[in-house]
Amino acid sequence: MASPKVKLQLCAAASNPGDLPLDAQSEILLRLPAKELCRLRTVSSSWRSLTYDPTFVAAHRTRHPELFLAFGFRGESEAHSVDIVDLSGKLVRRIPRGEGMGDSLSDLRPSLAPQWPPPRTELLVLRTRLDLVCFTSRFHPLALWVLNPATGAALALPKCHSEDLETRLQGPFYYLNGGVDWYAFGRVANGEYKALRITRFRNPCRQFSEVITIDSSCSNHGMWRETQDPPAFVSAGDGMTMRRMEEEMKCVVVGGVVHFLIDFRYPYNNSTEMAVEPGSIASFNLETEEWMAILCGPAPVRTFVQDNIGKYSYVSLDIQLLCDLNGCLVTVHNIHNTSMDLWFLLDFKKGLWVKRYNDGRMFFRRGMRIIDCYDLRTGVYTSLLEFEAGTHSRSVGIYTGSLLS
Numbered sequence: 443m444a445s446p447k448v449k450l451q452l453c454a455a456a457s458n459p460g461d462l463p464l465d466a467q468s469e470i471l472l473r474l475p476a477k478e479l480c481r482l483r484t485v486s487s488s489w490r491s492l493t494y495d496p497t498f499v500a501a502h503r504t505r506h507p508e509l510f511l512a513f514g515f516r517g518e519s520e521a522h523s524v525d526i527v528d529l530s531g532k533l534v535r536r537i538p539r540g541e542g543m544g545d546s547l548s549d550l551r552p553s554l555a556p557q558w559p560p561p562r563t564e565l566l567v568l569r570t571r572l573d574l575v576c577f578t579s580r581f582h583p584l585a586l587w588v589l590n591p592a593t594g595a596a597l598a599l600p601k602c603h604s605e606d607l608e609t610r611l612q613g614p615f616y617y618l619n620g621g622v623d624w625y626a627f628g629r630v631a632n633g634e635y636k637a638l639r640i641t642r643f644r645n646p647c648r649q650f651s652e653v654i655t656i657d658s659s660c661s662n663h664g665m666w667r668e669t670q671d672p673p674a675f676v677s678a679g680d681g682m683t684m685r686r687m688e689e690e691m692k693c694v695v696v697g698g699v700v701h702f703l704i705d706f707r708y709p710y711n712n713s714t715e716m717a718v719e720p721g722s723i724a725s726f727n728l729e730t731e732e733w734m735a736i737l738c739g740p741a742p743v744r745t746f747v748q749d750n751i752g753k754y755s756y757v758s759l760d761i762q763l764l765c766d767l768n769g770c771l772v773t774v775h776n777i778h779n780t781s782m783d784l785w786f787l788l789d790f791k792k793g794l795w796v797k798r799y800n801d802g803r804m805f806f807r808r809g810m811r812i813i814d815c816y817d818l819r820t821g822v823y824t825s826l827l828e829f830e831a832g833t834h835s836r837s838v839g840i841y842t843g844s845l846l847s
Contacts, residue, residue, distance in 0.1 A: 446462075448484070451662060463491075464488075464492070465508055466494060466614065467488070467489070467492060468498060469494065471489065471498075472498070472501060472502055472505050473495060473505070473633025475506060476502065476506065476534075476844060476846050477534060477535075477813055477845065479493050479502070480845070480846070480847060482535055487644060488706060490591040493846060494540070494846075497542075498846075499500075499844055499846045501842040501845055502846055503843070503846075506844075507716050507842075508528065508529075509529060509655075509745040509840055509841070509842060510526045510527060510529075510534060510591075510694055510840070510841040510842075510845075511526070511527045511528075511565055511737070511813075511827075511838055511839070511840065511841070512524060512525070512526055512527075512575045512591065512840070513567055513837065513838045513839070514564060514565030514566065514567055514837065514839065515536070516564065522538075522564075522565055523536050523537055523538040524536075524537045524577065524589055524591070525537075526564065526591050526841055526845070528826065529815075529826065529827075530826025530827070531828070534844055534845060535591055537589065537591060537594050537596075537688060539586075540619070542753065544766065545775075546634055546647050548623060556674055564579065564581070565577045565578075565579060565837075566578050566579065566580055566837040567693065567837045567839045568625055568626070568627050568691075568837070568839055569694065569837070569838070569839055569840075570627050570628070570695065570839045571695075571839075571840040571842060572627070572635075572840075572841075572842060572843070573590075573610060573841070573842055573844070574588055574590055574591075574627075574628060574635065574660055574843065575588075575589040575591055575839055575841055576588050576624075576625070576627035576637065576839070577588070577589065577837075577839075578625055578755070581620060582601070583622040583714035584601045584602065584603075584622065585598070585599075585601045586598075586599040586625060586637060586639075587599070588627070588635065588637075588656055588660055588663075589789065590660050591843065591845060592843060592844060592845055592846060593839055595660065595661075597656065597660055597661065597662075598662060598702065599656075599663055599666075600654070600663075600665060600666060602622070603641070603652065603666060604665065604667045604668045605650050605664040605665075606668040607650055607652060607666075608669070610668075612642070621641070621802045622639060622640070622642075623640045623641065623642045623649065623676065623677070624638075624639070624640040624676065624677075624692075624693050624702065625637060625638070625639055625640075625709070626638040626693055626695055626700040626726075628695040628698055628699075628700060628728050629698065630698050630728050631698065631729060632658075633658035634655055634657060634658055635655070635656040635657075635658070635660070636651050636653055636654065636655050636656070636657065636728045636731075637653065637656065637743065638651060638655050638700050638726055638728065638819060639651065639652045639653075639654075639666070640672065640676055642703070648671065649675060649676065650668065650671055651667045651668070651669050651670065651671060651672055651726065652668050652669065653667060653669050653716065653728070653731050653732075654666045654667070654668060656774065669716050669726075669731050669732070669733075670733050672702070672724055672726075673705065673724055673733050673736055674704045674705075674707045674722070674724055674736065675737070676692070676693070676702035676703070676704060676705060676724055677692035677693070677702065677703050677704070677705045686738065691762040691764060691774075692762065692763060693763065694763045694764065694771065695728075696769070696770070696771045697769065698727070698728045698729055699725050699726065699727050699734070700723050700725065700726040700728060701723050701724075701737075701771055702723065702724045702725070702726070703721075703722075703723060703724060703761060703763055704718050704722045704724050704736070717745050718736070719738055719739070719839045720739070720743075720744055720747040720748065720761075721738070721740065721743045721744050721747060721761055721773065721775075722736055722737065722738055722739055723737040723738075723739060723763070723773075724736055724737075724738070725790075728750070734790075737787075737790060737793060738793050739761070739773055739785075739795070740773060740775075740783075740785040740795040740797070741795075741811025742783075742797075743761065743773065743775050743783070743785065747761075748776075753827045760776035761773065761774070761775055761776075762774040762776070764784070765803070770786045770787055770788070771786075771787040772785065772786055772787070773785040773787075773795070775811070783797055784798055784813065784818075785797055786798050798818075803815055803816065803817050804816045805826065805838075807838075812825065812828045813826045813827050813828075813838070814826055814829075
């Protein structure tokens, strides 16, 4: 809420914006949240011009470094959208299928109309932490979209494999012979975005990786190109393509590096058989487009799994990769659904893990519509929000950008 003084100045400026110097107008408007600024753009042409200025947008993002949740929504009419919600559970913006988002829900710009998935499908939002939202479709796994929630513009990436991969496999992708196991989306040092796709084929039984580049303005893209095969099998869906990505956290991007939990049930290397320790991680550098050395998980986790592998399946000994807490890769070990250990990676080269419990906040899904929050600093556990019916909260991303277009 703006202070009474700010409201008074805004009223005066609304009657004649020229009464206030530009820097004073800017200082006042910078205090307001993005949603209010979008509405105030209709007050005067000077305010509209000011709040569209890239310098103002950047300054506003610095003043209001809010985190938002992004998830898929499908209404009773089967039309779907991407919803942006703040951490109080309030709907901030809904980008509907086939429409470009302008200043408000009623200000649509057809020129920005994204090529969305067809109706009667489900959107799966990747677990990113960026100023863009990336999503795919459960029933169209080769399709991938990149969305700018500030403008509503969406970029549809090519629904095909790289030419090299199709040549090597002697034909295009066939659904019955494999599936997409994972997508990952991140940003590299030069501001470009890259998407990584892991595809598993049954014949031959192996996984392939491909990467594509999206420019910094999210207005153009290249073509998919094949990279090195993963050094070991990353967690796969066993025929239920995309389901693992939707319901589990086996992949996370931290600092331009994609980390995958290696599937211990597939101790396979492209050239020779290898012993893969449980809890190990395969990492792909989006900058160099190369796989890095396999990272061993925390020693106590490996010991725990080895001691219990005869009593429980590897899947039931739940190990997850948590999106970065304070810039660290975190392994979460859920011990028989009674407690959790959080292991922070402090040194990748040395494989140094440290157990901590006092950094950041964790979000939990309870059922399919409720998200709870646990503050690791204070130890306070609260119910954060409950999604409305039709919301697909199984796949939730974090949006860090400004909602000012």
